Amino acid sequence: MKLYNPPSPLETKVISKRFGVENSWRLDTYLATGGFEAFKKVMEWTPDQIIDEVKASSLRGRGGAGFPTGLKWSFVPKNVEGPKYIVVNADESEPGTCKDRLLMEHDPYQMIEGILIAAKAVGATKGWVYIRGEYRYLIDHFDSVLKEAYQRGYLGKNIAGTGFDFDLYSQTGAGAYECGEESALLESLEGKRGVPRIRPPFPAVSGAFQAPTVLNNVETFSTVPEIIRGGGKWYADLGTPKNGGTRMVCLAGHVNKPGVYEVPLGMNMMYFINEIGGGMWKGKKMKATIPGGSSCPILRADECDIPMDYDSMAKAGTMLGSGGMMVMDEDTDMVKIALRIMRFYKHESCGWCIPCREGTTWLQKMLSRIVDGNGAMRDVDMVGELAKSMLGRTFCPLGDAAAMPTISIVEKFRPEFEAYVARNPFASSELVQVG
Amino acid sequence: MTFSPELEARFADLLTHYPPGRQRGALIPMLMYAQDEVGAVTPDLMAELAKRLDISVLQVDEVVGYYSMLHKKPQGKYHIQICTNVACMLRGGAELYEHACKKLGVGHKQTQASGKFSLEEVECIGACSWAPAIQVNYDFHHEVTVSQLDQVLEGLQ
Amino acid sequence: MANMVKLTINDTAVEAPAGTLLIDAAKLAGIEIPAFCYYEGMSLQAACRMCLVEIEKAPKLMAACVVPVGEGMVVRTESPAVVKARKTTLEFLLTNHPLDCPVCDKGGECELQDMVFKYGAGESRFTEVKQHVPEKQWSPVVFYDGPRCILCYRCVRVCNEGMGVGALGIVNRGVAAEIAPSHGDHLECDECGLCIDICPVGALTSGAYRYKTRPWEMEHVGTVCTHCSNGCKTTLGVRNNEIVRGNNRDRSGLNGEFLCVKGRYAFDFNHHPERLQAPLMRINGKLEEVSWARALQAVVEKFKAGGKAGVVGSTRISNEEAFLLQKFARTALKTNNIDHHRSGDVVTLLDSLSGKTATLGNVDDCYNSKAVLIVGADISQQQPFLANQIRANYRHHKAGIYVATSGAVREDKIAKGSVRTTDSEWLAGVESMREKLKGESELLVLFGDSVKGEGVRKLVAFGESLGIPVKYICLVDYANSRGAMDMGLLPDLGPGYHAVEGAPGMTLPQMMAATDLDLLWIVGANPLARHTLASSNAFVVVQDLFLTETAQRADVVLPAASAYEKNGTVTNVTGQVQRLKRGVETVGAKTDLAIIGLIARGMGVNLGKVDADAVFAEIQKTVRGYNVSLPVIVTGGAAQTMPVNGRVASTVLPELIQSSRDTLFTTGTLTRYSKILNEVMEAPGGLYR
Numbered sequence A: 001m002k003l004y005n006p007p008s009p010l011e012t013k014v015i016s017k018r019f020g021v022e023n024s025w026r027l028d029t030y031l032a033t034g035g036f037e038a039f040k041k042v043m044e045w046t047p048d049q050i051i052d053e054v055k056a057s058s059l060r061g062r063g064g065a066g067f068p069t070g071l072k073w074s075f076v077p078k079n080v081e082g083p084k085y086i087v088v089n090a091d092e093s094e095p096g097t098c099k100d101r102l103l104m105e106h107d108p109y110q111m112i113e114g115i116l117i118a119a120k121a122v123g124a125t126k127g128w129v130y131i132r133g134e135y136r137y138l139i140d141h142f143d144s145v146l147k148e149a150y151q152r153g154y155l156g157k158n159i160a161g162t163g164f165d166f167d168l169y170s171q172t173g174a175g176a177y178e179c180g181e182e183s184a185l186l187e188s189l190e191g192k193r194g195v196p197r198i199r200p201p202f203p204a205v206s207g208a209f210q211a212p213t214v215l216n217n218v219e220t221f222s223t224v225p226e227i228i229r230g231g232g233k234w235y236a237d238l239g240t241p242k243n244g245g246t247r248m249v250c251l252a253g254h255v256n257k258p259g260v261y262e263v264p265l266g267m268n269m270m271y272f273i274n275e276i277g278g279g280m281w282k283g284k285k286m287k288a289t290i291p292g293g294s295s296c297p298i299l300r301a302d303e304c305d306i307p308m309d310y311d312s313m314a315k316a317g318t319m320l321g322s323g324g325m326m327v328m329d330e331d332t333d334m335v336k337i338a339l340r341i342m343r344f345y346k347h348e349s350c351g352w353c354i355p356c357r358e359g360t361t362w363l364q365k366m367l368s369r370i371v372d373g374n375g376a377m378r379d380v381d382m383v384g385e386l387a388k389s390m391l392g393r394t395f396c397p398l399g400d401a402a403a404m405p406t407i408s409i410v411e412k413f414r415p416e417f418e419a420y421v422a423r424n425p426f427a428s429s430e431l432v433q434v435g
Numbered sequence B: 001m002t003f004s005p006e007l008e009a010r011f012a013d014l015l016t017h018y019p020p021g022r023q024r025g026a027l028i029p030m031l032m033y034a035q036d037e038v039g040a041v042t043p044d045l046m047a048e049l050a051k052r053l054d055i056s057v058l059q060v061d062e063v064v065g066y067y068s069m070l071h072k073k074p075q076g077k078y079h080i081q082i083c084t085n086v087a088c089m090l091r092g093g094a095e096l097y098e099h100a101c102k103k104l105g106v107g108h109k110q111t112q113a114s115g116k117f118s119l120e121e122v123e124c125i126g127a128c129s130w131a132p133a134i135q136v137n138y139d140f141h142h143e144v145t146v147s148q149l150d151q152v153l154e155g156l157q
Numbered sequence C: 001m002a003n004m005v006k007l008t009i010n011d012t013a014v015e016a017p018a019g020t021l022l023i024d025a026a027k028l029a030g031i032e033i034p035a036f037c038y039y040e041g042m043s044l045q046a047a048c049r050m051c052l053v054e055i056e057k058a059p060k061l062m063a064a065c066v067v068p069v070g071e072g073m074v075v076r077t078e079s080p081a082v083v084k085a086r087k088t089t090l091e092f093l094l095t096n097h098p099l100d101c102p103v104c105d106k107g108g109e110c111e112l113q114d115m116v117f118k119y120g121a122g123e124s125r126f127t128e129v130k131q132h133v134p135e136k137q138w139s140p141v142v143f144y145d146g147p148r149c150i151l152c153y154r155c156v157r158v159c160n161e162g163m164g165v166g167a168l169g170i171v172n173r174g175v176a177a178e179i180a181p182s183h184g185d186h187l188e189c190d191e192c193g194l195c196i197d198i199c200p201v202g203a204l205t206s207g208a209y210r211y212k213t214r215p216w217e218m219e220h221v222g223t224v225c226t227h228c229s230n231g232c233k234t235t236l237g238v239r240n241n242e243i244v245r246g247n248n249r250d251r252s253g254l255n256g257e258f259l260c261v262k263g264r265y266a267f268d269f270n271h272h273p274e275r276l277q278a279p280l281m282r283i284n285g286k287l288e289e290v291s292w293a294r295a296l297q298a299v300v301e302k303f304k305a306g307g308k309a310g311v312v313g314s315t316r317i318s319n320e321e322a323f324l325l326q327k328f329a330r331t332a333l334k335t336n337n338i339d340h341h342r343s344g345d346v347v348t349l350l351d352s353l354s355g356k357t358a359t360l361g362n363v364d365d366c367y368n369s370k371a372v373l374i375v376g377a378d379i380s381q382q383q384p385f386l387a388n389q390i391r392a393n394y395r396h397h398k399a400g401i402y403v404a405t406s407g408a409v410r411e412d413k414i415a416k417g418s419v420r421t422t423d424s425e426w427l428a429g430v431e432s433m434r435e436k437l438k439g440e441s442e443l444l445v446l447f448g449d450s451v452k453g454e455g456v457r458k459l460v461a462f463g464e465s466l467g468i469p470v471k472y473i474c475l476v477d478y479a480n481s482r483g484a485m486d487m488g489l490l491p492d493l494g495p496g497y498h499a500v501e502g503a504p505g506m507t508l509p510q511m512m513a514a515t516d517l518d519l520l521w522i523v524g525a526n527p528l529a530r531h532t533l534a535s536s537n538a539f540v541v542v543q544d545l546f547l548t549e550t551a552q553r554a555d556v557v558l559p560a561a562s563a564y565e566k567n568g569t570v571t572n573v574t575g576q577v578q579r580l581k582r583g584v585e586t587v588g589a590k591t592d593l594a595i596i597g598l599i600a601r602g603m604g605v606n607l608g609k610v611d612a613d614a615v616f617a618e619i620q621k622t623v624r625g626y627n628v629s630l631p632v633i634v635t636g637g638a639a640q641t642m643p644v645n646g647r648v649a650s651t652v653l654p655e656l657i658q659s660s661r662d663t664l665f666t667t668g669t670l671t672r673y674s675k676i677l678n679e680v681m682e683a684p685g686g687l688y689r
Ligand SMILES: Cc1cc2nc3c(=O)[nH]c(=O)nc-3n(C[C@H](O)[C@H](O)[C@H](O)COP(=O)(O)O)c2cc1C
Pocket: A060, A061, A062, A063, A064, A065, A066, A067, A069, A089, A090, A091, A092, A093, A094, A177, A178, A179, A180, A181, A182, A183, A215, A216, A217, A218, A220, A221, A396, A397, A398, A401
């Protein structure tokens, strides 16, 4: 399997260390490089021991929300009857994000081992990997891995002779960003429209098929075996306090070496872009960067000299999100970026709640009008205002995801919007062309 | 409705994946895989799956209309999907799309009269670090330039 | 849930049982939180975001329709942030809305209109183009106007959860999402109209009512549905002496807001062009219109002449009319030859409960009983409201539902036990569920006409052997089927199931088969639809709305008022008495009560004061079980009657009991004259079951 981008010597390869190794996705390769050691180790442990180790690693969810993983696992009720499940979020649809597919392509057993460890920690017996439908090649690839795993006794009954049983299946999505949202994903898994659920109850209590469920991102599960092997503390120390370990960052946009790189949390963002990403494309200057997928507020170039960890990003008013970093050069048209982002969210709004369904539609219409040269000054204010009226009021975070980048782009690049409006001959009049 | 033995086998296997009584979980995979074989989500297909999963056709319809990869009308033999979302847009995705429109003579979600090509401007397909990206049916092409797009299209028979 | 939680809403201390939703707790305290998608009794959606409130310490506004009360919670429902959020939500809603209120059927009753008025969106800042989508007709009674729809999903839930039909769904995604009918472009469903009723805006409108009038131009009259035995309260919208609408939005009756297709739309028989408006008399072999005086004179003469008389009453006339009819027959015509068409063996049930702990069940039990057993009846078709109660019981209380029926029924889907039996072997089916039934803590049994005579006794014995409290409902067909029996329209039993004085009279089939009747008086029934009259020389007097098969054989036909045109009371299937209130005036017809009174006066018979209230007062005094509270009835409530607790000496054969096993779209002769029901039956899916 080919690598999409050459690795950088400046990476810290913890979970991507098998990328590029010949037949890295085969069980034998995995076994020969320490595979399933962690699994065998935890077979001797109590569930609490596993959860404590994961807590000690300060691993936070890599799907976007950054919730502490050990804590999430500890919410699964212990003494309840009935099955418990694991669900892997491989929907990877946040614009800017393309890491989970690499992890599943190059090192699927690492994720499987992580799943088995989680299963042992919470007492789950069955799991699904929900993979976005566009990744059909990946689903086929992963299905062949599952087949091998079953044949070789690494899934199914009495896994690797430990007496532990677990079944794992792939499940295809069918084109819906919202199905990456955990509760919408669970609805989709049940064969329904991907509309989120009312929470509480959270998946840990009532998830897949209404059973207690651990739901994590591909990268999150993939990280678990190394944490067990090296110890939680070792992993945590790779990053900064409370921001343990490494992350896969998907670098895209106007840089010389776009690609997916594994770096320790807390690495300086400009250092990452310049040293690993090879600096700006065509020698241009940077204008802005979206640090963690299109749902994150944008940073101006002068705001980017910060450590890449959850807390520093929060301080800068944005997020590491799903690790989709998109760098934009000085020639980038920020109004068009705002429109393109809003078009995406309007397309992906599930339609369940009013502020998101109507808000994204209205905002897209208004931004289109501005781009088409039919905007008025009051429209610029209204874009920001409407986005703010969606914020925090929608049923699920997709509404916020649409609002946050929009608010930040209007705030930080207002003159560009005004320049568009100035080109409209009717802009000053109240008789605004409607179209 | 009859399906190929391979698809039937896949259906049979799928139905074992879910807890007892929750076989509806198989609906979306069944729709996806059957669409590949049938060419579209036809009324017959919806009725057949409704029957097999013991749900109403309306319940199937609710699902079909929700997901953007499920189509009620057949697409071209080669469905060209061009991503114009932010990462691809920054690297020329929009220009690729415009070029494809001209070259194929069709627009968004349209199919050539011959049925050979259909075109769709799609949202992020998870190839942002190798942008601009396109998909021909399920196959990815990364870092596509206009001339590479021409080559790809010309190479398809 | 005696566990009370203390919280503060808008600086008012509020106490509510743990688990109460904030929106309901506020309501208890008299504080209104606006809502579109929240609907009491149905699943939660949290979709419209109208109910957002501020809760201290919460990072953002919370939906009051899904957050339960918490101890010490401090809630604000009118803070600036909340008010602003509401305003924008309304503004968002209006972006897609056509704002065609002046021509919308819902104008004046629209919740969106009310909210905009109350919480003000002010001037809309939306200047983009709105898309026009033409309205769609989904069935003879249901129309959908997509752009008006605010996607609150009430209709989807009421159809799915309330009706158990599931004929409405949501298709497409995002802003393109809309409501869709079961069969692509049309509905195949119960046509109950609940979805229309529950729609907060004018997105779903009714074929019967559309564009006819506006809510404020109607008079609203609360009465009881005349069709089946369930006794739903309905509010008639009347304009220019025409009924234009039936609904129950005020939820004042035992049926809440439920009405089936018949209750909601099939009032239109009332204005059918074939309604009789003048008496008819057979002159030279042909029925011809005559004056009331002449027709009554002819009847009085024949009645005075005497001879062998038979009297057939109806399951649709009021209690007062039935009571007076049998009184007249027994005192003036001096005969016990009086009967009506019986559809359930209430008599044997009463008798077999004598001395047992088991009792009669009622509408509330359908909703509250921990378990329900249905024997030999397709209740979703034949007893729409009871079926609805039972579904709600399952939904809200997880009641155990058991069915033993000859065909598949809608209840199968929610049943813990479900068996197919035949009409004669239902007992074996019931027996097969014995162990499961024994595990329940109580049971309500509803049975249809296949359980009669000895069968009823066996069923009661079976219930007794379970060792749990059991209640019974004997299902009957029509609006006053139960009242007809209670009032003594029976050859062997008088009012209150007292054995008659003298020998029992002839049953209905006996009257039909007799060859020597001189006089046959048929009030509101159509026996000749099923029987032939053997006495070819009998003088036949018929009181009816239409020229039925029976009326066509009559010598005198007296046009009768419908139940929508009279005052009085009726008793529903579970023995609840409710008041009929006149909604429209008759045109040429008279109420059966008045007709009986006029005949009596002509004959010089004193029946006492002949008006509905006076007769009901007599019923209260003389009919066992009917000593109910008058204020309850007068104010439109339902009063439970308690018939005999003791043996009932009946000689009647169970073979006479036969339900017409109507469907949702029929109730005997009457509904043949309903244009709407006929349209519904002819529409695709009309034979829907
Ligand atoms: C609109 C939306 C889309 C999301 N898409 C994804 C996704 O594609 N992949 C993912 O792992 N998490 C996604 N998430 C986050 C998930 O809801 C969830 O938090 C995550 O999968 C939990 O796993 P983690 O704790 O390992 O991050 C999305 C969330 C939202 C609100």
